[in-house]
């Protein structure tokens with residue numbers, strides 16, 4: 186008997202229109218857990234580096250986390266993994282909502298798509314019955330519209346649907362996969378779904394999931410629920426509101442946007458507006474949100490309400506959560522009403538709410554600086570807000586300049602030339618980042634930005650405070666009930682962290698401490714992504730209900746795998762290293778590991794090099810960021826080093842290390 190997981194994956198060959206239910210190997214679950222971990226193993230085994238994003242041999246894997254569908258609160262994440270058209274590396278993007286538990290109840294842990302359908306299709310999974318069906322009538326339809334049509338056609342109001350919009354169909358590199366209550370947006374995974382000509386996957390499942398030790402498991406679940414309730418009533422004092430409570434940042438419930446609007450950058454991630462948040466703006470934005478928001482909503486099996494349904498005059502209702510509330514407003518330099526209105530259309534098109542506004546603002550910056558001209562943008566309206574609608578339309582249809590812009594700022598700048606690359610200034614590994622421009626280097630964030638392979642800083646950070654508390658007595662109070670730390674040394678790091686003087690940034694926390702902190706934060710995110718736990722109840726928060734001390738109990742009682750903290754750390758290191766190995770095999774090296782060029786004004790090149798060296802060493806990677814043979818052997822990943830040797834990756838890295846500056850390889 187398999188516990189927590191179903192033990193079966195659905196393999197769908199779109200070229201041959203062949204569907205097979207395949208039993209998975211329980212030893213893989215012990216080694217790589219599930220979700221991201223087993224997705225990474227499948228990509229390593231089956232997608233060699235010669236396969237590009239739009240090859241029929243690329244896989245698009247929808248993996249439910251190991252604990253999804255069990256009674257554990259907030260375990261509802263679908264982890265979508267593939268090769269990204271934008272970064273050319275492994276993409277793994279998560280979505281909450283209801284889809285992953287429904288897939289488990291239908292009897293599957295993963296849906297693995299390979300090949301390409303000649304015509305637009307959708308997949309209908311109804312327990313044991315699985316069909317590839319014609320979707321020609323859905324071509325060009327919006328993502329939510331598609332879900333509604335399919336539920337009606339199938340007469341299945343309870344079915345869960347993932348779908349793409351026009352952006353995915355036209356292979357826009359930052360196309361998302363939408364799910365009504367959530368979306369998987371990073372890495373252009375929607376473009377891969379569009380390339381495979383799959384418009385949607387509809388799931389209805391009515392089965393059960395077994396857990397190994399139900400009594401112990403429910404005790405753990407109840408403890409988590411009680412803690413969530415307690416934390417809601419007792420926010421953490423002294424930290425910014427989004428970290429004081431739990432959940433994805435409660436953007437749809439709050440009105441005070443002073444922190445975001447004055448600290449994040451506007452336009453093409455350039456301009457800080459330090460006195461933006463006035464009483465007048467607050468009143469106007471309050472009225473806008475109150476009249477647009479119909480209700481606050483949750484994901485499957487979660488008492489929190491991080492999202493909201495929005496209804497704007499004359500437009501269909503749609504769902505929004507988190508910082509996408511502000512991204513369109515701030516890129517456009519407009520108001521909240523405009524941001525919420527254009528976001529409705531962008532969501533129907535299926536676009537990443539972080540990248541899309543930046544790409545449009547980038548285009549207008551090029552236009553204002555004469556790099557793009559009226560000849561490149563025939564028909565560009567005069568009105569600022571209309572310009573954004575026009576650009577959105579050009580991008581999702583890949584019309585005119587929209588064809589270049591649809592590839593993201595990095596590739597668009599290369600194609601446009603004439604100095605445009607200077608304006609694509611907010612990328613890491615060729616992907617747009619949060620529009621943040623700050624003063625002094627923060628070594629913790631430096632390492633997370635450089636070495637993160639998830640391409641989204643909010644999905645790396647969380648467990649350690651972002652900044653020191655000014656007074657030691659506050660710090661002492663903070664560490665008192667900080668039981669989530671893996672070791673008490675983290676409390677000491679924080680206690681001794683001062684705003685000014687010897688123990689302040691950038692030289693405190695010291696290099697080994699910074700590495701230790703980043704390693705802890707990253708580990709927690711990777712655990713979430715294998716188990717399917719929402720980071721809003723776990724790794725994104727300072728004192729979350731899920732942590733390194735109770736996760737092993739959940740895995741033991743839930744999946745029946747004998748687990749302790751050391752084994753869990755080892756398993757997490759194993760698939761985290763496998764993600765890196767996939768990317769190393771695809772050409773990622775130290776030169777790619779850097780923050781956006783102008784993220785911090787004040788930089789410390791020597792310290793930065795020391796940080797990278799030390800972190801690489803801690804992780805068992807060489808100076809090029811390549812996992813060493815010894816560290817791979819320790820993790821039972823000898824098959825990776827064998828592959829690296831065969832491909833000459835170690836030999837090439839030795840010769841690169843002996844040269845001063847390796848030439849840039851864009852893997853074009």
Ligand code: SF4
Nearest residue numbers: 432484487491719721
């Ligand atoms: S905390 Fe928020 S985002 Fe996370 S599962 Fe609950 S409702 Fe969804």
